[in-house]
Amino acid sequence: MGLFDRHAGLLEAYRDVRTTGYDPFQIRMERVLSPTEAIINGRKTLLVGTNNYFGLTFDPSCMEAAIEAIRAEGTGTTGSRIANGSYSEHMALEQEIAEFYGKKHCMVFTTGYQANLGIISTLAGEGDQLLIDADSHASIYDACKMTQAEVVRFKHNDPSSLEARLRRLGDRPGNRVVVLEGIYSMLGDTAPLREFVDVCKKYNAYVLIDEAHSLGALGETGRGLCESTGVIDDCHFIVGTFSKTLGAIGGYCVSDDPDFDILRVTVRSYMFTASLPPSIVASVRQALKVVKAKPELRKQLWDNVATLYDGLAAQGFKLGPEHGPVVGVHLPDRMVAIGFWRAMLDAGIYVNVAVPPATPNGVSLLRCSVCAVHTPEQLNHMVEVMTGIGRQLGVIDDRTRRVIGGAR
Amino acid sequence: MIVENDGIADTLELRRESTLARGEVMGEICHHLAPFQVGEKPVAGDTVIAKDLTIDSLAIMDMVMELEDRFDVSIPMNVVAEIHTVDQLADTILKLHARR
Numbered sequence: 333m334g335l336f337d338r339h340a341g342l343l344e345a346y347r348d349v350r351t352t353g354y355d356p357f358q359i360r361m362e363r364v365l366s367p368t369e370a371i372i373n374g375r376k377t378l379l380v381g382t383n384n385y386f387g388l389t390f391d392p393s394c395m396e397a398a399i400e401a402i403r404a405e406g407t408g409t410t411g412s413r414i415a416n417g418s419y420s421e422h423m424a425l426e427q428e429i430a431e432f433y434g435k436k437h438c439m440v441f442t443t444g445y446q447a448n449l450g451i452i453s454t455l456a457g458e459g460d461q462l463l464i465d466a467d468s469h470a471s472i473y474d475a476c477k478m479t480q481a482e483v484v485r486f487k488h489n490d491p492s493s494l495e496a497r498l499r500r501l502g503d504r505p506g507n508r509v510v511v512l513e514g515i516y517s518m519l520g521d522t523a524p525l526r527e528f529v530d531v532c533k534k535y536n537a538y539v540l541i542d543e544a545h546s547l548g549a550l551g552e553t554g555r556g557l558c559e560s561t562g563v564i565d566d567c568h569f570i571v572g573t574f575s576k577t578l579g580a581i582g583g584y585c586v587s588d589d590p591d592f593d594i595l596r597v598t599v600r601s602y603m604f605t606a607s608l609p610p611s612i613v614a615s616v617r618q619a620l621k622v623v624k625a626k627p628e629l630r631k632q633l634w635d636n637v638a639t640l641y642d643g644l645a646a647q648g649f650k651l652g653p654e655h656g657p658v659v660g661v662h663l664p665d666r667m668v669a670i671g672f673w674r675a676m677l678d679a680g681i682y683v684n685v686a687v688p689p690a691t692p693n694g695v696s697l698l699r700c701s702v703c704a705v706h707t708p709e710q711l712n713h714m715v716e717v718m719t720g721i722g723r724q725l726g727v728i729d730d731r732t733r734r735v736i737g738g739a740r
Numbered sequence: 741m742i743v744e745n746d747g748i749a750d751t752l753e754l755r756r757e758s759t760l761a762r763g764e765v766m767g768e769i770c771h772h773l774a775p776f777q778v779g780e781k782p783v784a785g786d787t788v789i790a791k792d793l794t795i796d797s798l799a800i801m802d803m804v805m806e807l808e809d810r811f812d813v814s815i816p817m818n819v820v821a822e823i824h825t826v827d828q829l830a831d832t833i834l835k836l837h838a839r840r
């Protein structure tokens with residue numbers, strides 16, 4: 333068996349995808365113009381698939397902070413957090429995030445992926461039990477491959493499914509760690525967090541929640557689902573990323589656990605990689621200030637979500653179950669999804685396409701992510717374009733507005 | 741399709757704790773796997789799940805979740821990773837069920 337033979341199935345699927353002309357996994361952003369526009373294939377394109385929920389990538393105050401930091405401290409730290417890579421600014425950022433959540437401790441990582449990978453695989457060790465939602469992000473699944481703990485999946489967003497698995501553990505020794513996400517990245521649905529927390533309390537399990545897609549978007553001050561559902565104090569570990577709402581890169585984990593800092597010398601994805609460059613730390617610190625100072629961005633985001641979601645729903649598209657900064661559009665199969673995606677790109681609109689095996693339940697999706705600084709005109713135009721393509725491809729019906737394609 | 745295989749050894753091992761019959765477990769597994777059958781060859785005890793059928797790894801894990809709830813056992817992911825055949829899956833479920 334050759335090195336690449338094991339990927340034969342994937343190669344074939346990938347080849348199918350590429351027969352449509354463009355390769356969705358090798359799109360080139362020839363020039364990014366703003367949080368909502370870029371040049372792709374030589375044409376000005378509306379961006380509705382960038383996770384840039386507040387549009388902060390071009391926020392002048394964040395850009396200035398980054399530029400200033402480069403001038404003051406250089407382009408990179410060239411070292412790990414536990415060696416030469418912890419600057420005053422890293423520490424200050426950690427303190428600011430901890431304060432933002434009202435938690436005692438915070439660790440900043442170089443990416444959110446590494447935060448999940450390291451924290452989850454280290455928190456639950458030999459003899460412990462890790463219980464994860466079936467639709468968890470790849471970083472959580474990869475953590476499960478690294479841990480010595482026993483890993484069990486429960487049904488997506490189903491507290492009774494979690495409860496059955498905790499109950500089955502009975503009085504077996506070991507810590508139980510339950511891993512949830514605030515907003516799920518494919519369909520934009522939120523976890524029933526209060527119900528989950530109740531179950532976890534009943535069975536004495538720790539709660540870790542990844543607020544990657546909900547930071548900024550949910551909660552009165554933008555702390556995520558843990559805030560909007562009023563259970564921050566019951567979430568023992570909150571993980572998040574700087575690569576979405578905060579417009580940069582990096583990850584974090586906050587906690588009140590008095591011994592949390594021991595993780596700084598045990599979590600390998602924290603110890604054995606270089607720390608964030610000063611420019612990123614500076615722009616993230618500023619972005620966090622913007623999130624606090626401009627709650628109107630959150631309102632703008634949700635207004636835009638309503639425009640896109642309700643607009644598409646009215647045309648008969650089958651969408652994720654609720655309003656969210658991620659709007660997932662169900663399509664009947666992989667080839668329709670790719671064809672639809674390509675037609676949109678030809679019409680000057682970029683979204684993400686998500687197809688099996690990267691999606692839950694084998695669904696094929698267009699994954700749209702909304703930005704606070706999209707204009708209503710841009711989003712109405714998008715609904716119009718999608719309606720035209722949807723009718724042409726027979727995904728939505730012309731008159732009855734009944735859903736034809738897609739199933740969950 | 742349903743594979744009856746109430747081996748004596750199994751019966752002896754299980755009589756003490758549990759009334760779950762191997763046939764019932766095999767029947768349930770085969771029911772879940774039937775849609776992924778290739779050609780006329782029915783799903784049997786020696787079917788290698790990930791290789792002889794068209795089921796992908798995610799669907800296998802989802803099937804395991806259904807079986808867990810059907811038989812009220814939890815099969816950890818690292819255990820699932822070691823299971824190759826239908827027989828092994830059934831044995832695992834019976835073993836975990838007996839241990840409850």
Ligand SMILES: Cc1ncc(COP(=O)(O)O)c(C=O)c1O
Nearest residue numbers: 443444445469517544573575582
């Ligand atoms: C739920 C979830 N967690 C973690 C991550 C990883 O974030 P990062 O881009 O910071 O590595 C992502 C982003 O893909 C995500 O969707």
